[in-house]
Amino acid sequence: MIKLSVMYPYRPDAHFDHAYYRDVHMPLLKERMGGYCHSYSIDKGVSGVAPGSAPAYIAMCHVYCDSIDALMTGIGPHAAELAADIANFTNVTPVQQISEVVTG
Numbered sequence: 001m002i003k004l005s006v007m008y009p010y011r012p013d014a015h016f017d018h019a020y021y022r023d024v025h026m027p028l029l030k031e032r033m034g035g036y037c038h039s040y041s042i043d044k045g046v047s048g049v050a051p052g053s054a055p056a057y058i059a060m061c062h063v064y065c066d067s068i069d070a071l072m073t074g075i076g077p078h079a080a081e082l083a084a085d086i087a088n089f090t091n092v093t094p095v096q097q098i099s100e101v102v103t104g
Contacts, residue, residue, distance in 0.1 A: 001039075001101040002088055008092040009056065010045060016027055017059045017089040018044055026061060029075075031083070036074025038064045047074040058092065068098060 002079025007052045008016060022042055030037050065071040075082070086094070 001104070002065050002068055004065070004071055005060060005099065006063075006074075007057045007060045007095045007097070008090055009095060010054050010058045011092065012054075013091070014058050015091045018023045018059065019087040021059060021061075022055075025089055026094050028085065029078075029082055030065065032078040033063075033065075033074035036065055036070045038066070040064065059090075064101070071098065092095045 008014070020097075025040060026040055030040060040061055043057070043060040043062075045059060047053060047055055047059045063071070064073065
């Protein structure tokens with residue numbers, strides 16, 4: 001199992017519309033990827049480890065696929081559309097990572 005993590009770093013001037021991300025952007029991603037996306041999850045950053053500290057990331061999503069090939073096949077044709085939608089919910093440039101899921 002492969003996981004694409006898209007992480008939006010926290011910064012004091014960050015704007016992130018969590019409702020749009022949950023209700024529009026991620027369902028759009030799932031619809032475009034079809035069966036290549038097994039599932040996804042969304043995290044909303046609330047705090048760092050120290051009491052009262054800011055989270056490292058204001059938001060994250062994790063997209064689960066069978067393989068890197070499946071991920072690229074599913075998302076590749078729609079990458080430009082999905083990237084263009086980012087401006088509708090945030091002013092933060094995301095950081096992405098592909099990982100192999102070793103437990104779960």
